[in-house]
Amino acid sequence: MADRPLSSADDVTAASAGALAAAIRTKQLSSVEVVGAYLDRIARVNPTLNAVVQVTEAAARREAAAADAALARGESGGPLHGVPFTVKDTLETAGVICTGGTLGRAAFVPTADATSVARLRAAGAILLGKTNSPEIAAAWETDNLVYGRTNNPYDVARTPGGSTGGEAAIIAAGGSPLGLGTDAGGSIRLPAHFCGLAGLKPTSGRIPRTGQFPAPLGPRAAIAHVSLMARAVDDLALALPLAAGPDFRDFSIVAMPVGAPGAVAVKSLKLAFFIDDGTTTPTPGTQEAVRGAARALAGRGVAVEERRPPGAETTFEIYRDIFRADGGAGARAMLAGLGTTELSPLLQRSLATLGGPALDSAAATVAAFTRWDQYRNTMLRFMADYDALLSPVVPWPALAHGSSFDTDKFPGFAYSMMHNLTGYPSATVRVGTSPEGLPIGVQIAARPWREDVALALARALEIEFGGWRTPAP
Numbered sequence: 417m418a419d420r421p422l423s424s425a426d427d428v429t430a431a432s433a434g435a436l437a438a439a440i441r442t443k444q445l446s447s448v449e450v451v452g453a454y455l456d457r458i459a460r461v462n463p464t465l466n467a468v469v470q471v472t473e474a475a476a477r478r479e480a481a482a483a484d485a486a487l488a489r490g491e492s493g494g495p496l497h498g499v500p501f502t503v504k505d506t507l508e509t510a511g512v513i514c515t516g517g518t519l520g521r522a523a524f525v526p527t528a529d530a531t532s533v534a535r536l537r538a539a540g541a542i543l544l545g546k547t548n549s550p551e552i553a554a555a556w557e558t559d560n561l562v563y564g565r566t567n568n569p570y571d572v573a574r575t576p577g578g579s580t581g582g583e584a585a586i587i588a589a590g591g592s593p594l595g596l597g598t599d600a601g602g603s604i605r606l607p608a609h610f611c612g613l614a615g616l617k618p619t620s621g622r623i624p625r626t627g628q629f630p631a632p633l634g635p636r637a638a639i640a641h642v643s644l645m646a647r648a649v650d651d652l653a654l655a656l657p658l659a660a661g662p663d664f665r666d667f668s669i670v671a672m673p674v675g676a677p678g679a680v681a682v683k684s685l686k687l688a689f690f691i692d693d694g695t696t697t698p699t700p701g702t703q704e705a706v707r708g709a710a711r712a713l714a715g716r717g718v719a720v721e722e723r724r725p726p727g728a729e730t731t732f733e734i735y736r737d738i739f740r741a742d743g744g745a746g747a748r749a750m751l752a753g754l755g756t757t758e759l760s761p762l763l764q765r766s767l768a769t770l771g772g773p774a775l776d777s778a779a780a781t782v783a784a785f786t787r788w789d790q791y792r793n794t795m796l797r798f799m800a801d802y803d804a805l806l807s808p809v810v811p812w813p814a815l816a817h818g819s820s821f822d823t824d825k826f827p828g829f830a831y832s833m834m835h836n837l838t839g840y841p842s843a844t845v846r847v848g849t850s851p852e853g854l855p856i857g858v859q860i861a862a863r864p865w866r867e868d869v870a871l872a873l874a875r876a877l878e879i880e881f882g883g884w885r886t887p888a889p
Contacts, residue, residue, distance in 0.1 A: 428453040429590035430886060432648040433499050433655070436593060437540075440498040443487070447498025447542065451480040454500045454544055458591040464572060467585035469505060469563045470513050470546040476500065479542045493540030495654060502592040503533055504583050505546045505563075506553045507642070508627040512543070516629040517551040517560035520754030530627025531663040532596050532642045539658045544592055548582030551763040552630055552747065553598060554770070556606055556820040556829055558582055561760045565817060568610060569887040570854055574814040577607035583645055584611040589887060594655060595645045598628060601735065602810065602832025604643035605844040605859050609809035612846040612855030612884050614874065616652040617643045618660070619864050620839030622672070626665040630750060635785060636738055637668065639836040647884040649845060649875040653677045656867060675868030682872055683717030687860075688798075689806035690722065694729030696828040698811035705848035705856040706808055712847075712880040713806070713873060725798045725805065725834075727791055732830035734791050735837060736770060737784035743774025765821040788837060795838045803869050805861045807831055809844055813854035832859065841867040843874040847881040855885075 422428050422439050428450055431439075439445040455473055462468050483498035508514045508526035515521045529537065537543065551560045558581025559565040568576040569589040576585040580597030584607030587595055597604050599617040608615030623642040625632050632640035642659070644652050657674040689710045691703050698706075714720040744767035751759065759767075775781050799805070811828040819825055835842040840861045848856035858877070862870040 425453040425456065429457045431593065433496065433593040433646060433651040434648070436499045437496055440487070441492070447480040447483040448477070450498065451476050451500050451542055451544070454591060458544065458586065461569070461589045461591055462586070464567065465569055465585045465589060466564055466566050467547055467582040467589070468502065468545045468591065469548045469582065472512055472543050472545050476542050476544050483540065483542065495539050495658065496536060497540030499541050499594070500544045500592060501536055501541045501594040501596070502544050502547050502583060502586060503595065504580050504597040505549050506579070506598055506629050507533055507596055508629065509533055509543065509546060512546060514546065514629065515562045516553065517549050517562055517760070518751060518754060518756045519561055519758060520751060520756030522562050526627070528627065531624040531665065532659045533627065535659050536596065536655065541594070547586055547595065549579045550581070551760045552751070553579035553600070553603060554747070554766045555579060555762045556602065557762065557815070557817065559760065559762050561758060568814050570611065571814065571852070573816060574854070575610065575817050575820070577610040577814065579603040580607045580645065584608060584613055587611070587645055587647060588613055588884065593646065594651055597643050597645055598640065599643040599836065600640040601836050602829055604645055605809050605832050605842060606829070608645055608844040609855065609857035610814040612857065613645055613647055614649045614652055614878065614883065615643065615645045615844040616656065616867065616871065617641050617835065617842045618656065618867055619841045621668050621670040622867070623659045624663040624666040624669050626663055638839055649843070649871055649878050649883070652843065653871050672865045675866065677868045677871040677875060680868050680872035682876055685803040685869065685873070686719040686721070686801070687713055687804045687806055687873070688721050688723045688802045690724035690728065691808070693724065693731065693830055695732055695830060696811050698808045699813070699850070701813070701848065701850045702808050702811055702856055706806060706858050709847045709858045709877050710806055712877060716876055718873070725795055727794045728834065730791065731834045731837065732827045734784070734787050735830065735833040737775065738788055739770050740772065740775050741781045741784060744771030745774070747771065769821045769826060792838055799863050803862060803866070804873055807859055809857050809859045813850040813852065813856055835859070835861045840864055841870050843870040845874040845877050846883050847877050
């Protein structure tokens with residue numbers, strides 16, 4: 417995605433976070449102007465989308481003025497000095513309501529920022545507001561009883577996806593340049609695909625989940641990732657090292673170096689790709705998007721081979737079974753403890769479809785988690801032969817509202833579930849358009865800790881196909 421000249425408010429709200437940071441740093445634009453343009457854009461598009469559920473306008477304008485004053489004194493707040501961003505409503509924000517989409521937290525105000533939020537703020541970024549998610553982030557579309565349904569900016573009859581759906585909708589519509597979300601089964605990559613954006617689920621253990629609600633604890637915790645979303649791949653590369661690294665609050669985080677995508681020799685890479693996981697066949701347009709991406713990377717010197725990972729067809733069953741261990745009893749007990757007495761219809765479907773029926777014995781539960789371990793070992797052996805793996809994000813473009821748990825759709829989320837089960841970094845970028853005019857993305861997973869490889873390949877595809885495009889009015 418090429419940055420445009422920043423000569424109008426529409427140019428500003430289509431620009432990358434990196435371009436905005438440069439314009440503020442060189443005083444081509446003030447932070448007050450940038451933040452004001454984004455707040456105006458939110459006011460214009462949000463009534464149709466219902467994507468931003470808490471707007472922190474007064475605080476954002478104060479912080480923008482302070483950022484400009486600091487710059488005038490020769491002080492810089494960091495790589496994102498004066499740049500606005502938004503945050504999914506499952507990551508806590510000091511002084512701003514954080515509901516997680518559930519009625520029991522409808523008025524809950526955290527006293528501290530989530531680590532990832534605090535780190536972007538420490539780098540100079542300015543919070544514009546919180547974005548909608550499904551209740552407790554437990555669905556692949558975005559609707560709840562606190563704030564209602566979020567619409568896709570490319571077609572309001574369709575979902576922007578979930579669970580980071582509000583974030584995707586507002587970034588795609590020009591209301592935010594950069595966002596923080598979470599991903600436990602495709603929750604960043606699916607909305608990025610549905611809304612034509614760049615998204616990154618980092619390696620499991622890369623970004624602390626401190627301040628995430630619900631807190632990722634217990635035997636399934638490794639599938640949960642704090643993740644990034646933007647209109648440009650370079651913005652993911654910019655923000656990742658700012659958010660990454662141990663905080664001595666989340667024991668799972670590892671102090672691994674973050675590589676620079678620009679230093680990756682793309683021509684030296686070996687890539688596998690697959691079109692069909694053996695359970696849900698993608699639409700013809702999705703299949704062609706993946707094949708087109710593979711051809712484009714081959715044209716750039718990448719060694720490309722069509723090969724499906726062994727065991728791919730078991731992904732959905734393994735993912736479902738680790739959630740069936742308690743039949744959703746843990747989630748229900750947590751919600752009752754919060755005072756949530758009414759569950760959203762979407763969460764009820766999620767608990768019935770993903771969480772139930774419960775496994776019938778402790779032995780069955782142990783067997784389910786053992787199969788997960790075996791799956792991870794099998795995938796690691798496969799990745800010994802490749803630097804990255806290209807595939808659909810899911811088999812179709814943006815779905816109609818309310819259809820994600822239908823029996824012909826639900827297993828299709830296995831394409832994104834795969835990289836939550838493995839923990840591998842996975843980037844998403846737009847490479848095509850469906851016959852209905854909807855974005856089509858692909859995902860590129862890399863070996864553990866090699867976000868730089870996934871982002872370098874995503875950047876090559878963004879250059880080839882153009883990446884994000886403004887939704888039609």
